[in-house]
Structures are given as structure tokens and as C-alpha cells.
Amino acid sequence: MDNFRKDLIVARDEENLFFPILKSVDLGYEIKELDFEEAGVAIRSYIDLVDVPEDLEPLLPTSFDVIGEIAVIKIPDELKEHSSAIGKAILEANKSVITVVSDEGVMGDFRVRDVQVITGEDSTKAYHKEFGMNFAVDLAKAYFSPRLATERQRVTRMVKEGELIIDMFCGVGPFSVTISKNVPGSKIFGIDSNPDAIKNFMENIRMNKVKNVIPMEGDVRELMSSMEPADRIIMDLPQKSFEFFELALGSLKEGGTIHYYEILTEVEAQEREDDLISIVQKQGRKMELEERRIVHGYSPTQNHYVFDIKVF
Numbered sequence: 001m002d003n004f005r006k007d008l009i010v011a012r013d014e015e016n017l018f019f020p021i022l023k024s025v026d027l028g029y030e031i032k033e034l035d036f037e038e039a040g041v042a043i044r045s046y047i048d049l050v051d052v053p054e055d056l057e058p059l060l061p062t063s064f065d066v067i068g069e070i071a072v073i074k075i076p077d078e079l080k081e082h083s084s085a086i087g088k089a090i091l092e093a094n095k096s097v098i099t100v101v102s103d104e105g106v107m108g109d110f111r112v113r114d115v116q117v118i119t120g121e122d123s124t125k126a127y128h129k130e131f132g133m134n135f136a137v138d139l140a141k142a143y144f145s146p147r148l149a150t151e152r153q154r155v156t157r158m159v160k161e162g163e164l165i166i167d168m169f170c171g172v173g174p175f176s177v178t179i180s181k182n183v184p185g186s187k188i189f190g191i192d193s194n195p196d197a198i199k200n201f202m203e204n205i206r207m208n209k210v211k212n213v214i215p216m217e218g219d220v221r222e223l224m225s226s227m228e229p230a231d232r233i234i235m236d237l238p239q240k241s242f243e244f245f246e247l248a249l250g251s252l253k254e255g256g257t258i259h260y261y262e263i264l265t266e267v268e269a270q271e272r273e274d275d276l277i278s279i280v281q282k283q284g285r286k287m288e289l290e291e292r293r294i295v296h297g298y299s300p301t302q303n304h305y306v307f308d309i310k311v312f
């Protein structure tokens, strides 16, 4: 049992079930490489423990994110006055959690979450473990999402030694650090306009002992024009990436790849593909859409999409 990854969801196709494992085990079954969906934390136990009026129980959130030692939960308005009881129940049910914060949404250009400590230690600084790496993030000052862990691994698997990479909206640097840790011969420039994100990024470079990662604080619109063209560009600003696509194209080598992220409905995703093709054509270049896939669901109608785009 210790070999199963409990942070990922069991996958299936028409005939098979696929269990995510930590390392290879010989149980007589075929081992395949797959992208598993991330699991929220199963919290039936907190629901069993919490003391709220019976008529409000159906509104209790059924999952929440855990970033390092901090549980981040969206509490519906009707339950706000019971936040403290919810926090206490989460602490009691999850021994590794030392702080519970409420998530009031992501705001502004820095995409920082409005978080309020509701129970436990009064700190918003988390140290999150991901695939053997450690990421520091002050959740009240910089963006971080544990839901991109598998996506960071997927992009990293495509990187070759010697590549020059620009991580355009790097936040606290999880893409940059993951790539450098796994492909040490690559060179990565991570750019972010949020000084607090860059501060955490520098801590993450030190903590994970990665080399060839260069943090740059500032606006991509000012910094990228003087940078050397890259083999690969990561554009993880999913609410606004489209505004920056031409800028990214201008900094990409021929034959280079852009990983373009955006939150879209299914219909919008198809339309966006056409928009991207027409922008590339206007520059007298050609693109090949190597893959368009859903990274994770975002709302009942929208998904967080990635487009892997090769440009010639």
C-alpha cells in the first residue's frame, strides 16, 4: 500500500484501472507512464467532526488544497460565521496541517490570493513538497498552485539539455526550478513583476540547489525585448496570456516551442486556436499545434487549457 500515490486519482480506460505508484513494483501487472489527475484531499473526516447547524451541512466544502502545512479552503457565505469551527475540525482531522486559511479568490496583476487565517498558527508562509522539491511561498503575497504539479513534470519531460528557456510569469518559480532540477544543462530565465514572488523564487533556487536559473524582477514587456531568443517559452498567466502572445513570439527561436496557458470554455478553446494561428501567420511564420489539452477543470463551463505550439 505504501507504494501508491494518494495525491493522484486512479485512472481508467474501457478495460483497465491504472493505479498511480511511487516506484516500480512487480505484481505481475504492466507498468505504463500516464498523466494522472490530482486529487483534492479527502475530507469526509473533517465533515464528520465539524459542528455546524444541520441545515448548513450540505454546504460544507468537500475538498480543499493543502499547500505545505497550510489548508486553503473556500467557505461559502452562508457558512462564514462558522469558519472557526470548520478550521478547528480541519486541524483535528489533518495532523500535518498547522494553519487553516480561507480563500477569498485570486486578485490583481500579481494573481495573489486573498487569504485570511481562520485557525492555527498565524502565518501564511508555506513550504510545499512536490516531486522531491521544496517550494517556499507566502500565500498572502505570491501565487502558487499545487494543481499544476503534473503539468510541470509534463513540460519538464520535453526539455532537452542545452535549451534556453524563458518562464514568462514564473511566480515563485516552480516551473523553472523543476526544469533545472531535472535537466541541469538547460538555462532558464524566470520573470515576474511581483517582488515578493521573486523573493520566494530566490529562496526556492537556494533550497533546491539548482543552477542556471536566473530570476528577473519586472514586467515582461520591458525585460524581454533585450533578451536572447529562447528555445522554449512558458506562458502561465491563464487569465491574460493572449495579450502577451506576440511578445513571446518575438523572443522565440525558429523551431522553438511555446507552452501557452489560458482559461477557456471548449468553444473558446477552438476559437483561440484559430486566433493564435492567424497571429503567427501575420508574422510570416508557421505554427504546428503539437497538443491542446485540459490541465484541470476551472469552473462548470471553463477549463485551464495548455496549447503546445511549435513555431517555424
Ligand SMILES: C[S@@+](CC[C@H](N)C(=O)[O-])C[C@H]1O[C@@H](n2cnc3c(N)ncnc32)[C@H](O)[C@@H]1O
Pocket (backbone or CB within 6 Å): 109, 110, 111, 143, 144, 145, 148, 168, 169, 170, 171, 172, 173, 174, 175, 191, 192, 193, 194, 197, 218, 219, 220, 221, 236, 237, 238
Ligand atoms: C498564474 S501566476 C504564475 C504561476 C507560476 N507559473 C506557477 O507555476 O506557480 C502569474 C504570475 O504572473 C505575474 N505577472 C503578471 N503580469 C506580469 C507581467 N506583465 N510581467 C511579469 N510578470 C507578470 C504575476 O505576478 C504572477 O506571479
